[in-house]
Each structure stands twice: as structure tokens, then as C-alpha cells.
Amino acid sequence: MVDTTVNIDLSGKTALVTGSTQGIGYAIAEGLAGSGARVAVNGRSAEKVDDAVARLRESTGADVLGVAVDVSSAEGVDRLLAELPHVDVLVNNLGIFGAVPASEITDDQWRNYFEVNVLAAVRLIRTYLPGMVERGWGRAIQIASDSAIVIPAEMIHYGVSKTALLAVSRGFAKEAAGTGVTVNSVIAGPTHTAGVEDFVYELVDSSLPWDEAQREFMRLHRPQSLLQRLIEPVEIANMVTYLASPLSSATTGGALRVDGGYVDSILP
Ligand SMILES: NC(=O)c1ccc[n+]([C@@H]2O[C@H](COP(=O)([O-])OP(=O)(O)OC[C@H]3O[C@@H](n4cnc5c(N)ncnc54)[C@H](OP(=O)(O)O)[C@@H]3O)[C@@H](O)[C@H]2O)c1
Incomplete structure (x- = not known):
């Protein structure tokens, strides 16, 4: 008999959520931990990481650990890898945003957006994808934004970085084709x-x-x-938890919307 129960069980999986001491990342960490995953919380501030770990252990009773590193630097990712060599579910949630007039933003600010919002995710996928492929199972999920598609005039730099993240996801999904590893992005809309x-x-x-x-x-x-x-952070987390689960096995190379219909388009 075919089992048609929709039941998300991530026990036995280790998940890493970047930038997860607050906001959407924290909700994602809570969703994954609540579904049985062992979850690594990340942020630059050790104090905020410790606090988030304590709150998540309390709310989920799960195995939660913290890694306080700056994942936008190669050294930070080296330290992360030393502390957390095995990741089954990678959630590239980290992203910075802020309005800067297009005619005033400097080259250095542009580079910083690229480093934090794009290159950090690329580096982490490159770091953890080979292990996932070797084990024949894994998930890489990138948190993009409606701004990837509806480029805001006051945040061209942010929109461009999120458009690039969609391309990164699609490209790495091809790299992982046929391996049991899926790579997707989630387009989050305006969130509380x-x-x-x-x-x-x-x-x-x-x-x-x-x-x-x-x-x-x-x-x-x-x-x-x-x-x-x-949108409430938990509503984005619910999509990520589903994507992280074995139930989403036929979804790869996609961009899934949790944008409240903000982007006026049928696709993606
Ligand atoms: N909020 C929205 O309405 C919205 C809408 C669409 C998409 N998004 C996307 O959703 C994601 C999360 O957004 P959010 O608003 O929830 O974020 P947020 O509240 O600003 O949280 C930022 C988190 O990232 C950590 N962080 C910052 N820089 C870091 C670095 N270099 N290395 C490691 N951790 C770092 C912060 O901790 P430390 O400061 O201690 O490092 C904190 O845990 C982003 O990708 C964003 O673009 C947000």
C-alpha cells in the first residue's frame, strides 16, 4: 500500500542556517529543529548565537548548536567547516539590505553586497555540496527576495544580488543533477x-x-x-522545511514564491 501521509521528518539530518540568530533565519532554524533536524545556528555575534541556541533548545527540545563566524569571508567558512564538517541541509539565509541612491552607492558598497549576498552562498554550496553528492542526498536552499524580480530603484544593488542568487541556485541544481541532491531558492516577500x-x-x-x-x-x-x-517569518520557514524534507524530492532548480503574490507574474 502506498503511504500518502504528509509527514515531515528530518531526524538524522544536520542543517545549517546562515544568519539565523533572528528574523527569517531564526524561524527557519526553529522549523527545521521542530521537524527533528540537528540544527546549526549562525551569526557573527557569539552572544546572539548563544542566546538563539538556548531559545531554540527550549522551544523545540532539539539538538541545536551554534557557530559564530562571518560566513561572508573565506576564513569564516574555513572555521565553520572545521566545526561542522557534515551538512545535509544548507540554508543560505544570510542577506543584507538597505536603501542607497543608485547615483551615490560606491564600488566598495556594491562589492560588499556581492560578497555577503552572493559569494558567501556560492562558497558554502561549494563547501558542502560534494559531501551531499557523495552521500546521495542533500538540500541547498537560498533565500532570495521579490526584489530579485521587481528591482527597487532605491536598492538596485540588493535586487541585483538576489537576481544573482536565483542564477546561482539554478546553476548548482544543474551541477547536482541526478545525484539525489536538490538546489532551490525561495522568493520571500515583505516580511514582519x-x-x-x-x-x-x-x-x-x-x-x-x-x-x-x-x-x-x-x-x-x-x-x-x-x-x-x-508575511510572518514562520510562513517562509514552512516552505523551507518542506523543501528541506524528502517530500520535495522532485523539486530542483526552482524558485518558489512565498511573496504573498507580491510579484505580478505567473512565473516563477
Ligand atoms: N525582512 C524582509 O522583509 C525580507 C524580505 C525578502 C527577503 N528577505 C531575505 O531574508 C533573509 C533574512 O532576512 P532578515 O530580515 O530575517 O535578516 P535580519 O533580521 O537582518 O538577520 C540578519 C542575521 O544575519 C546575521 N549576520 C549578518 N551578517 C552576517 C555575516 N556576515 N555572517 C554571519 N551572520 C551574519 C545576523 O547576526 P549578526 O549581526 O550577529 O551577525 C542575524 O542573525 C535575507 O536574505 C533577506 O534578504 C528578507
Whole structure:
């Protein structure tokens, strides 16, 4: 009899989530740990890593470890590899963003966006993919953004870096073709992360309760969203947990949207 139960079980798998002491990365780490994976949390600050590890152990009861390194440097990745040689599920969540006028952004700022948002992911896939291929199973998941497709005028550098990340995912999926390892990206839309509430209240009536304030913000400033509210980090984490699981075995080389319909397009 065929078992058609949808049951996500990541026990026996080791996952690494970059930039996961807060925000979307933290929610992803929690989702993977809650599904039974052993999870490595990452950030540059050892204090924030220790705090996140303690909170995740408390909320999931899972085997959670922390690796405080800067994954945007080759030395950081060398240290990471020494502490964590075996990864089955790699989630390249780390990404920086910020508005800088296109005519003012410097070459060094452009390079920094490339180093952090693109090269760090490339380096980590290159580091962990061979082991996954050798074992015949693995997942590499990159967190992209609606800005990869709808390039914001005030963040061309960010949009370009996320477009590049989609290309990186597609390319490495080809590199891993036929091996049992899948490589995908997730296109996240506007999300309720730290700092977003202050940002929203700067733009709408500050006396409104949060739920109404965010709906007003979306209506006025993000009218393309079909969801008409911000996305919660756990909603992105749910997609990542599915992609990380054996259930997603036929999905590779793809870009999956958790954007609340923000990108006005049928594909990807
Ligand atoms: N927030 C949104 O609305 C949104 C929308 C679409 C896509 N995204 C994407 O989702 C991802 C997560 O975004 P977020 O808003 O949740 O992030 P965030 O809240 O800014 O979290 C950043 C995390 O990355 C760590 N970090 C920063 N630089 C690092 C480095 N060089 N090496 C290792 N860790 C580093 C931070 O810890 P330390 O400071 O201690 O290093 C922290 O844990 C990003 O790729 C972003 O582009 C976000």
C-alpha cells in the first residue's frame, strides 16, 4: 500500500542556517529543529548565537548548536567547516539590505553586497555540496527576495544580488543533477521582521493597532501584495522545511514564491 501521509521528518539530518540568530533565519532554524533536524545556528555575534541556541533548545527540545563566524569571508567558512564538517541541509539565509541612491552607492558598497549576498552562498554550496553528492542526498536552499524580480530603484544593488542568487541556485541544481541532491531558492516577500514595525509606524497613523497599521501600510505602500499584510517569518520557514524534507524530492532548480503574490507574474 502506498503511504500518502504528509509527514515531515528530518531526524538524522544536520542543517545549517546562515544568519539565523533572528528574523527569517531564526524561524527557519526553529522549523527545521521542530521537524527533528540537528540544527546549526549562525551569526557573527557569539552572544546572539548563544542566546538563539538556548531559545531554540527550549522551544523545540532539539539538538541545536551554534557557530559564530562571518560566513561572508573565506576564513569564516574555513572555521565553520572545521566545526561542522557534515551538512545535509544548507540554508543560505544570510542577506543584507538597505536603501542607497543608485547615483551615490560606491564600488566598495556594491562589492560588499556581492560578497555577503552572493559569494558567501556560492562558497558554502561549494563547501558542502560534494559531501551531499557523495552521500546521495542533500538540500541547498537560498533565500532570495521579490526584489530579485521587481528591482527597487532605491536598492538596485540588493535586487541585483538576489537576481544573482536565483542564477546561482539554478546553476548548482544543474551541477547536482541526478545525484539525489536538490538546489532551490525561495522568493520571500515583505516580511514582519525586527525593525519593520517601527518602519511601518513611520509611514502610517501611529495610533493604529498593529494589525490595522500593517494593512494600511500594505494598502498604501505595497499595493501589489495580494496577501495585503506582511508575511510572518514562520510562513517562509514552512516552505523551507518542506523543501528541506524528502517530500520535495522532485523539486530542483526552482524558485518558489512565498511573496504573498507580491510579484505580478505567473512565473516563477
Ligand atoms: N525582512 C524582509 O522583509 C525580507 C524580505 C525578502 C527577503 N528577505 C531575505 O531574508 C533573509 C533574512 O532576512 P532578515 O530580515 O530575517 O535578516 P535580519 O533580521 O537582518 O538577520 C540578519 C542575521 O544575519 C546575521 N549576520 C549578518 N551578517 C552576517 C555575516 N556576515 N555572517 C554571519 N551572520 C551574519 C545576523 O547576526 P549578526 O549581526 O550577529 O551577525 C542575524 O542573525 C535575507 O536574505 C533577506 O534578504 C528578507
